[in-house]
Amino acid sequence: MIALIIIFVGALLCLYLGIKKQESFSIPIALFTLAAAMSVTVIQLLSKEVWPVEIKMRAGGMMLFDFSSQLFSLLLMLSLFLILLSLKPVKTMGADLLGLLMFSLCGGILLSGFTHLVMMFLGIEILSIPLYVLAGANKKYASSNEAAIKYFLMGAFSTAILLMGCAFIYGGTGSLDLEGLNKASYMMGHMNLATPLVFSGVLLILVGLLFKVAAIPFHFWSPDVYEGSPNRATVFMATIVKAAAFAGFIRLFAVGFGELKEPVWMNAVIVSSAISIILGNAAASMQTNAKRLLAYSGIAQTGYMLIAFVGVDFSDNVWNLLIYLTGYISATLVVFTIIDILDSEGKTSDLKAFEGLGVNNKGLTFALIVAMFSMIGIPLTIGFVGKYAILTAAFYVKPWLVVAALVGSAIGIGVYFNFFKYAVMSRTDNPLPKLNTTAGQKITIAFCTLVILLIGAMPMVIANFKELFF
Amino acid sequence: MELILISIIASIITYFVPKGMAKMVALLGAILTLAYNSFMLQSFVADGTKKFVFDTPWFSDAVHFSVGIDGISMLMLLLTNILMVVILLGAMRKEWKRESLFYSLILFMQAALIGVFVSNDGIMFYVFWELALIPIYFLCALWSETGDYKTTTRFFIYTFMGSLAMLGSFIYLGSKGLVDGHTFAYDNLVAVKLSTTESMWVGLGIFIAFAVKIPLLPFNAWQPSTYAESPTPASQLLSGIMLKMGLYGLIRWFFPMVPETYEFWSNLIIILGVIAVIHGALIAIRQNGMKRLTAFASLSHVGLIAAGIATITIVGLQGALVQMFAHGINVVGIFLCIDIIQRRTQTRDLTQLGGIAKQAPYFAALFLILVLGTMAVPFTNGFPGEILLLKSIFGYHTILGVIAGLTVILCAVYMLRMYQKGMLGGPSGENFDFPDLQKSEWPALIILSAMVIGMGIYPQWIVELTEASSENILNMIKETVEGVS
Amino acid sequence: MSLLETGFHIFDKVGISNYLFLSVLLFCIGLFGVLYRRNAIILLMCIELMLNAVNLMFVSFSSYLGDSNGQLFVFFIMVVAAAEAAVGLAILVSIYRNTRNTDVSFLDNLKG
Amino acid sequence: MLLTLLLETRPNVQFWPFIVVSFITILSALYVVTSKKPVYSVLALIVTFLSISVHYVMLNAQFLAIVNIIVYAGAIMVLFLFVLMLLNLKKETEPVKHISWGIIASISGLLLLFVLVAALVSIDDYIQPGLDREVGLIKNLGQMLFTKYLVPFELTGILFLSAMVGAVLLGKREKKEELS
Incomplete structure (x- = not known):
C-alpha cells in the first residue's frame, strides 16, 4: 500500500513537471519513485509483514498485500523501472505519458492485491485506461490510431463480459469478496455441483480475463495492437499488463474459485492453453514483423502461463507463474530494447532490420540469443526453469496438456530462429554498424540477461526464497 | 565435476583473450582437462560402482546436480578429452573468423559433453544434452561452408524435438516415482515400475531422442548434409563424440528405463541397425564427396553398434563400447585427413583427386592406418569391437548376423575406393603440389594413428574398464524383467 | 420513497427472473451490436448498453438479496463507464482528425 | 418476442x-x-x-x-x-454490410442469449430473497460507500485523473514532433 501511494505521488509529480515544462526531470523522478517503492516492498517482504491495508471497517476488506501480491507488484515495479531506464532520456517521453504509465502501474498493483471484485474491476480499468491513451499517443499515424481504438473497444467489450460474469456470481453466491466466493465455492465444490448461475458466471469472467491476457480464441486484437502502438506502449502491454492480468487472474481463480476447479473452469483453461501454445507458435513462425512476431509468441507464452493454473497447490502455482513471468518479462524486455535501439536508428520493426546485427554488436547479439533461448526453453536459462516447474506441476494432473506444450515448444523453435536467421546467420554485405546505446539501455539489457542466466543456472537461489515466503 | 569446471572456465577465458592467443589457450584448456582426466583414471577402480560422486540440490529437491563416474562414463570421458585435443590441433591449422568465439564454443561443447557422460540425474542429463546442442548449432551455422542456414536449422529442430520427447518421458517417469526427495535421480528413475503400455510410450519418447542423435535409420535425414556442410571441427565433434551421446544414452538410460518392453525395443533397434548397416554402406559406395561418404560410412558403423547394444548381452555391450571408442578415433582422423586434403586442393571430390600419396608419403601412410582401422583389419582398433559386435548379433539371430557381417566387405569396398581414388593414381592436374604434413597436423595424426594401432594390439583395457559397469546395467534390466514375469 | 412506505415490493409482483431475462436480453442486443456494426461511435454505444444491462442485473440481484454491495458495484461501474467514455471519445476525435471518418473498417492497414 | x-x-x-x-x-x-x-x-x-x-x-x-x-x-x-x-x-458513413456478417452476429448473439437464459431459468430454486428492502436508499449506500468502500472510492480518483490526462493528451493539437 505504501508502495502504491509512493507511486501515485510520483506520478503526480511527473504530471506537475509536465505542466511546468521541466520534462527532463521527470524520468529521474519516476525512477527514484519506483526505486523507493521497490525498496519499501522489499523491506516489507523481508520483515515478513503483511501490510494491513484492509481498512477493515466491516468484514471482508478490499485488499490484502500478502506475499504473492507483494512479489507480483515487485515484479511489476521492477519491469517498469527497467523499461523507463531503457528509454532515451531526451524527448522520447513526455512527462504526461510517464505519469500515465505510473498510473497504469498503480492499477497493476491493485490487481495483484485485491480481495474484492470491485477492486479487481478498478484495477483492470486503472491499468487499461492509460494504456488506451498510450497506444494512440502517436496521433499522426493511422496505425497508432487503429491500435488505440482496437485496444479500447476490445478492452471495454471484455470488461463488459467480465462484469456480466461478476453479476452472475453475485447473484449465485451473494458475495463479492474473495472470502465469500471461496466459502461458496468450497460448499459447491464439496457437494460437487455448481448452480448454473455460478457456472456461467465463472465462464463469463474467464472469457473476460482471457481477452485481457490475449489467449486464443480471444487473442485477435493483440497482433494489431502490438504492431500499431508506439514501442514504449507495446513493451508495457507485453510485460506489465500481461503480468498484472495474470496476477489478478490467478488470485481470483485460485482463491475465489479454487474449489470448483474440475467441473467448471479447469477444462476451459486447459483447452485455451493448449490451443494458444500450438497455434500461437505456429502463427508466430510465419511473421515477418518483429512486433507481430512477439505478439503471437506472447500468445503462446500466455498458453504456458495458463498451465500454471492447473497444478494442485496454490502457492506452488503462484510461485511457478512468478518464475515464468520473470523469464518472459526479461526476455521480452531484451528484445524490445533492441527493437527500440534499431528504431532510433531509423529502422522499422521488420525482422529484416536485424540483418547483420551480429557483426558489429556482439553484446546485443549475445543478449538477443540468450533471450531467444530462454523463450524456447533451452536449459540453463530461466525459460527452462519456468517451463520445467510449470510442466512438472501440471503433469500430475493433466499429462496430455504437457504433451501439447512440448509439441508447441517444438513448433516454437522456428519462431525464434527467425531472429537468428537475420541477426546471426545472414551474410549480408552491409551489416549494421555499431549501434548507439545509452547507459540505461545497456543496464536494462545486461540486467535482464543476467537474470535469465543466473536463475537459469542456479534455480536453487530463488527456490530458497520460496521457502521463506510461502 | 572438476572436469566440467575446467572446460567451462577455459571456454570463458578463451572468449576473452586476444585474437592470436585463443587457440593456444583453448588447447591448453583441453590438455589440462585430459591431464586431469588421466589423473582421475589413476585412482579409478573399475568395480562397477560410481566414483567421484558429487551431489547437491539444483532446481529443487527433486532435481539434483549429481555426477558420478563408472567405467562406461570413464571410457566416454577419455574419448571426449582425447578427441578434443586432436580436434583442436587439427583446427589450429586454419584461420577462423571470430577465432575466440570459435574455440570458446568448442570448449563449451566439451563441458556439455562431459556433463552428459557423468550426469546422474534425469533432468540434469537433459540439461546437458541440450547444452551440447547449442555450441554445435552455432559452430555449424556460423562457420558453415555453404552459408546455408537451413541445414543446420533442420538439424537443430530434429534433435530438439527428440530431446523434448525425452524430457516428456523423464517427467512422466518422475511423476511415477518418489514424490518427495530426489525424484529424478538415476536410480530412482530406473526403479520405477511401469505397465507395458506406459513403458512403450516412455520408451518411445526416449528412443526418439537417442535415435535422432545416433542417428538410426528413419531419423537420419539431417545427418549427411549437416556433416558435409559443417566446418571440419564441427563434423568431427558431431560424428566423433556427439553421436556417442546417443549410444551412451541407449546403454545407460534407455534400456534400464524400459526393461518391461526391452524385447520389443531391442528387436526394433537391431533390425533398424542392421538395415542402417547395409543402407549406409551401399550409399557410401556410390558417393564421390569424401565428407558425405564418411557420413554414410558412419551411419553404417553406428547402426552396427546400436544393434550390438540392443542384443543386451555382455558381449554386445563390450563390443559396442570398444567400437564406440574406436569409431570415434577413426572418424575424427578421417575427417582430419579430408580436411587436410581439401585445404591443399580446394576440393574433396574423389573424381578430381589422385596422386597425393606420391607427394606426401607420411600423410598417406597415416591416412592408410586410419582407413585400415575403419575397415577393421586385424591389429587395428576396429577389429576387436567389430568381432564382438558381430558375435553378439550372430548369437541373437543368425541371418541378421550374416547380413551385418557383410559390413566388413562393404566397408572394405568403400574405404579402399576412397583411398585408392583419392590418394593413389597419377597426379590429377598440372602443377599439382601437395605438401606433406606441417606443424600441428603431425601430433594430431600421430596420436590418432598410435591409438589405432595401440588399441588394435591391446584392446583389453577397455574391456576391463567397463566390464563391471556393463554387467551392472545388464543385471538391472534382467532383474526387472524377472520381477515382471 | 412512497413506494416503500406502501410496503410495495416489485418482486411481489414480478419474479426476479423476468428482470434477469430483461437484462440478459439487453446484454445480448449490445453484444450483437458490437459484432454487427462498424461505426466506432455506435460500437461505443453498444458497449455502454452492455454495461447498463450488467447494472440492471446487479441492481435486481441486490434488491432481491437485500444486500447493498451490488448497488455499490453499480455505482463504480457507472463511474468507470464515464471515464472510459471520455477516453474513447478522445481516441475517436484523434482518429477523426486523421481520417475524417469513424468507420472502423477503414482502419484496416494492419492485417491480422 | x-x-x-x-x-x-x-x-x-x-x-x-x-x-x-x-x-x-x-x-x-x-x-x-x-x-x-x-x-x-x-x-x-x-x-x-x-x-x-x-x-x-x-x-x-x-x-x-x-x-x-x-x-x-x-x-x-x-x-x-x-x-x-x-x-x-x-x-450516413457506414458501408453496406455483407449480409453474412449480420447472420453471424445474430447467431452468436442469440446463442449467448440462450445459454444465459438457460442458466437463469430455474433461478428461484437457487437463491432466496433477503428481507432488507431499504438497501437502495441514499443513506445506506452513503454509509457503505464511505466506510467499506472508501478505498475504491478514493482510487477512482486515480482513474479519473488518468482518464482526464489521457483525454486532454489525445484531444489537444500539438505541433511537437512525433515521439516514438
Whole structure:
C-alpha cells in the first residue's frame, strides 16, 4: 500500500513537471519513485509483514498485500523501472505519458492485491485506461490510431463480459469478496455441483480475463495492437499488463474459485492453453514483423502461463507463474530494447532490420540469443526453469496438456530462429554498424540477461526464497 | 565435476583473450582437462560402482546436480578429452573468423559433453544434452561452408524435438516415482515400475531422442548434409563424440528405463541397425564427396553398434563400447585427413583427386592406418569391437548376423575406393603440389594413428574398464524383467 | 420513497427472473451490436448498453438479496463507464482528425 | 418476442408498468443497434437509460436511478452528442454490410442469449430473497460507500485523473514532433 501511494505521488509529480515544462526531470523522478517503492516492498517482504491495508471497517476488506501480491507488484515495479531506464532520456517521453504509465502501474498493483471484485474491476480499468491513451499517443499515424481504438473497444467489450460474469456470481453466491466466493465455492465444490448461475458466471469472467491476457480464441486484437502502438506502449502491454492480468487472474481463480476447479473452469483453461501454445507458435513462425512476431509468441507464452493454473497447490502455482513471468518479462524486455535501439536508428520493426546485427554488436547479439533461448526453453536459462516447474506441476494432473506444450515448444523453435536467421546467420554485405546505446539501455539489457542466466543456472537461489515466503 | 569446471572456465577465458592467443589457450584448456582426466583414471577402480560422486540440490529437491563416474562414463570421458585435443590441433591449422568465439564454443561443447557422460540425474542429463546442442548449432551455422542456414536449422529442430520427447518421458517417469526427495535421480528413475503400455510410450519418447542423435535409420535425414556442410571441427565433434551421446544414452538410460518392453525395443533397434548397416554402406559406395561418404560410412558403423547394444548381452555391450571408442578415433582422423586434403586442393571430390600419396608419403601412410582401422583389419582398433559386435548379433539371430557381417566387405569396398581414388593414381592436374604434413597436423595424426594401432594390439583395457559397469546395467534390466514375469 | 412506505415490493409482483431475462436480453442486443456494426461511435454505444444491462442485473440481484454491495458495484461501474467514455471519445476525435471518418473498417492497414 | 413469451407463461407477471417499461427499454435498445444515423442512436440510447432508471425506481434503488440519469443520460450521452456534432457525422458513413456478417452476429448473439437464459431459468430454486428492502436508499449506500468502500472510492480518483490526462493528451493539437 505504501508502495502504491509512493507511486501515485510520483506520478503526480511527473504530471506537475509536465505542466511546468521541466520534462527532463521527470524520468529521474519516476525512477527514484519506483526505486523507493521497490525498496519499501522489499523491506516489507523481508520483515515478513503483511501490510494491513484492509481498512477493515466491516468484514471482508478490499485488499490484502500478502506475499504473492507483494512479489507480483515487485515484479511489476521492477519491469517498469527497467523499461523507463531503457528509454532515451531526451524527448522520447513526455512527462504526461510517464505519469500515465505510473498510473497504469498503480492499477497493476491493485490487481495483484485485491480481495474484492470491485477492486479487481478498478484495477483492470486503472491499468487499461492509460494504456488506451498510450497506444494512440502517436496521433499522426493511422496505425497508432487503429491500435488505440482496437485496444479500447476490445478492452471495454471484455470488461463488459467480465462484469456480466461478476453479476452472475453475485447473484449465485451473494458475495463479492474473495472470502465469500471461496466459502461458496468450497460448499459447491464439496457437494460437487455448481448452480448454473455460478457456472456461467465463472465462464463469463474467464472469457473476460482471457481477452485481457490475449489467449486464443480471444487473442485477435493483440497482433494489431502490438504492431500499431508506439514501442514504449507495446513493451508495457507485453510485460506489465500481461503480468498484472495474470496476477489478478490467478488470485481470483485460485482463491475465489479454487474449489470448483474440475467441473467448471479447469477444462476451459486447459483447452485455451493448449490451443494458444500450438497455434500461437505456429502463427508466430510465419511473421515477418518483429512486433507481430512477439505478439503471437506472447500468445503462446500466455498458453504456458495458463498451465500454471492447473497444478494442485496454490502457492506452488503462484510461485511457478512468478518464475515464468520473470523469464518472459526479461526476455521480452531484451528484445524490445533492441527493437527500440534499431528504431532510433531509423529502422522499422521488420525482422529484416536485424540483418547483420551480429557483426558489429556482439553484446546485443549475445543478449538477443540468450533471450531467444530462454523463450524456447533451452536449459540453463530461466525459460527452462519456468517451463520445467510449470510442466512438472501440471503433469500430475493433466499429462496430455504437457504433451501439447512440448509439441508447441517444438513448433516454437522456428519462431525464434527467425531472429537468428537475420541477426546471426545472414551474410549480408552491409551489416549494421555499431549501434548507439545509452547507459540505461545497456543496464536494462545486461540486467535482464543476467537474470535469465543466473536463475537459469542456479534455480536453487530463488527456490530458497520460496521457502521463506510461502 | 572438476572436469566440467575446467572446460567451462577455459571456454570463458578463451572468449576473452586476444585474437592470436585463443587457440593456444583453448588447447591448453583441453590438455589440462585430459591431464586431469588421466589423473582421475589413476585412482579409478573399475568395480562397477560410481566414483567421484558429487551431489547437491539444483532446481529443487527433486532435481539434483549429481555426477558420478563408472567405467562406461570413464571410457566416454577419455574419448571426449582425447578427441578434443586432436580436434583442436587439427583446427589450429586454419584461420577462423571470430577465432575466440570459435574455440570458446568448442570448449563449451566439451563441458556439455562431459556433463552428459557423468550426469546422474534425469533432468540434469537433459540439461546437458541440450547444452551440447547449442555450441554445435552455432559452430555449424556460423562457420558453415555453404552459408546455408537451413541445414543446420533442420538439424537443430530434429534433435530438439527428440530431446523434448525425452524430457516428456523423464517427467512422466518422475511423476511415477518418489514424490518427495530426489525424484529424478538415476536410480530412482530406473526403479520405477511401469505397465507395458506406459513403458512403450516412455520408451518411445526416449528412443526418439537417442535415435535422432545416433542417428538410426528413419531419423537420419539431417545427418549427411549437416556433416558435409559443417566446418571440419564441427563434423568431427558431431560424428566423433556427439553421436556417442546417443549410444551412451541407449546403454545407460534407455534400456534400464524400459526393461518391461526391452524385447520389443531391442528387436526394433537391431533390425533398424542392421538395415542402417547395409543402407549406409551401399550409399557410401556410390558417393564421390569424401565428407558425405564418411557420413554414410558412419551411419553404417553406428547402426552396427546400436544393434550390438540392443542384443543386451555382455558381449554386445563390450563390443559396442570398444567400437564406440574406436569409431570415434577413426572418424575424427578421417575427417582430419579430408580436411587436410581439401585445404591443399580446394576440393574433396574423389573424381578430381589422385596422386597425393606420391607427394606426401607420411600423410598417406597415416591416412592408410586410419582407413585400415575403419575397415577393421586385424591389429587395428576396429577389429576387436567389430568381432564382438558381430558375435553378439550372430548369437541373437543368425541371418541378421550374416547380413551385418557383410559390413566388413562393404566397408572394405568403400574405404579402399576412397583411398585408392583419392590418394593413389597419377597426379590429377598440372602443377599439382601437395605438401606433406606441417606443424600441428603431425601430433594430431600421430596420436590418432598410435591409438589405432595401440588399441588394435591391446584392446583389453577397455574391456576391463567397463566390464563391471556393463554387467551392472545388464543385471538391472534382467532383474526387472524377472520381477515382471 | 412512497413506494416503500406502501410496503410495495416489485418482486411481489414480478419474479426476479423476468428482470434477469430483461437484462440478459439487453446484454445480448449490445453484444450483437458490437459484432454487427462498424461505426466506432455506435460500437461505443453498444458497449455502454452492455454495461447498463450488467447494472440492471446487479441492481435486481441486490434488491432481491437485500444486500447493498451490488448497488455499490453499480455505482463504480457507472463511474468507470464515464471515464472510459471520455477516453474513447478522445481516441475517436484523434482518429477523426486523421481520417475524417469513424468507420472502423477503414482502419484496416494492419492485417491480422 | 422471447420476453413476451416468457411473460405470458409466468402467471405472477401482471404488473403492467413493468411490461410497458420493459418494452420501451428493449425497443429503444434495438433501435440503438440498428439505426443508420448515429444521432438517432444516441437519442434512443438516452431513452433506454431513462427507462432503465424507471426500473431502478421500481427496484427500490432510488439513488442509482438518480445517478443513472445524471451520469449516463446527463453527462455521458451529452458527451456523445457533443462529439457527434463536433465530428459532423450526421450523414450516413457506414458501408453496406455483407449480409453474412449480420447472420453471424445474430447467431452468436442469440446463442449467448440462450445459454444465459438457460442458466437463469430455474433461478428461484437457487437463491432466496433477503428481507432488507431499504438497501437502495441514499443513506445506506452513503454509509457503505464511505466506510467499506472508501478505498475504491478514493482510487477512482486515480482513474479519473488518468482518464482526464489521457483525454486532454489525445484531444489537444500539438505541433511537437512525433515521439516514438
